[in-house]
Amino acid sequence: MTKAAEIDIASVSKIYGQSTAVHAISLKIPAGTYCCLLGPSGCGKTSTLRMIAGHESISSGDIRLGNTVVTDLPPARRGTAMMFQSYALFPHLDLVDNVAFSLKMKGVDKDERRQKAMDMLRLMQLEAYATRRPAQLSGGQQQRVALARALITDPEALLLDEPLSALDPFLKIRMRAELKRLQTSLGITFVHVTHSQEEAMALADLIVVMNDGRIEQAAAPRVVFERPATAFVARFMGDHNVISGRAASSTNGAVTLDVVNGGQFTAQGAPIEAGQPVDIAVRTDRVRIAPTGVPGLGFTGIVSNIEYRGSTVKLSIDGAGIEDFTAILDDAAFFEQTIKVGDAVPLSWGEADAIVLGRIPI
Structure with missing residues (x-):
């Protein structure tokens, strides 16, 4: 050849x-x-x-x-x-x-x-x-x-x-x-x-x-x-949630953003000027049903849909100014609990599971 x-x-x-x-x-x-x-x-x-x-x-x-x-x-x-x-x-x-x-x-x-x-x-x-x-x-x-x-x-x-x-x-x-x-x-x-x-x-x-x-x-x-580079990649690949808001502050390699009519979240990334639009990504398979121990790394939301997928279960959750936030749970972990549509559940994730996304110049 x-x-x-x-x-x-x-x-x-x-x-x-x-x-x-x-x-x-x-x-x-x-x-x-x-x-x-x-x-x-x-x-x-x-x-x-x-x-x-x-x-x-x-x-x-x-x-x-x-x-x-x-x-x-x-x-x-x-x-x-x-x-x-x-x-x-x-x-x-x-x-x-x-x-x-x-x-x-x-x-x-x-x-x-x-x-x-x-x-x-x-x-x-x-x-x-x-x-x-x-x-x-x-x-x-x-x-x-x-x-x-x-x-x-x-x-x-x-x-x-x-x-x-x-x-x-x-x-x-x-x-x-x-x-x-x-x-x-x-x-x-x-x-x-x-x-x-x-x-x-x-x-x-x-x-x-x-x-x-x-x-x-x-x-x-x-x-x-x-590590998706942009919000489009994160959404298209389907393995990250995208949270959009405006930068509130940047310290020690972390960016804090405010979501309109919602919560405040933190992600790892380069400094961004306060007030600038910012997108962060949170891994869907790293979201846990547990109270957050650290501010900015979780929220409480309402379950809007549950999909059983065999080895995993997909939860869709609304809350903190975010619509259709996804958590992918291990099936055993899901069935240890009694969660149904309409329930309020606490969500949390680790510091390494949230990253600041870039933006493609148009």
Whole structure:
């Protein structure tokens, strides 16, 4: 296989008429990394992927693959391969001819291209199905054919546009493991677009969270999970509560904020001028049903909803000027108590479980 390449995106924008889909983003994806572009629909992640692939023109900025600036190169000369969401297999061709199609377009000898196609089908554990047509395969098998067809050109980077979205939940989990195994064994750079937080956490070495055409955070999964950079990341990843207010004071690496019509809370972070807007995040799984021993690290609220999730129970709580505050409790801890909707409960958390969030300049 071809050596993996670093992808360097430098101040890249994409403008459609009066609308800006991607706002001057800069990102370095190290060679051999599994990178997931993560965000809601319309955040710019697919436009970014298509600009890397050359299927979308760049309005401004540059993209470099390895040592080559590929900004103005056609897709076939970039050293990338793209696997589309629909798989786009040819229904009238068998698997060998489907996989070998790009080599046929390059004028590669028939025997050579068929041999290489069989090698790729073997890699995907599909050699027994070589004479079948796509309609005779399951969704997971079709996906592996599409992967084989993309990889047969020995790309330096494989680009995947929501490759698991058409699969059922059980097959998604199996194919996640297959994709990670494949990327590890091939050692090439993968860039994978998804709107699934779980998928990105399971697969990526580098998660790039996008919102409204901007990068909110680019970091390892554990960093994104434990220390979200902004309120959007904290809410989108779903593992933190966000409390918004105005800074009251800053002392000894802690910021105190006042919530309108509510309480006063403290979080770890750099000093912020009094009166400035500030967001803090509190880990949902670190919230305890217990009186707070320290001012600013808890409040008493009313339970508005209870969801049993098997190993955990999710409580939604309103109070202290906060709506829909979430506590994720261990199921054993929850059932030791008798909590029901409408109850007033004391909540608390540790000093390390509340952090001050940053803000993306608009």
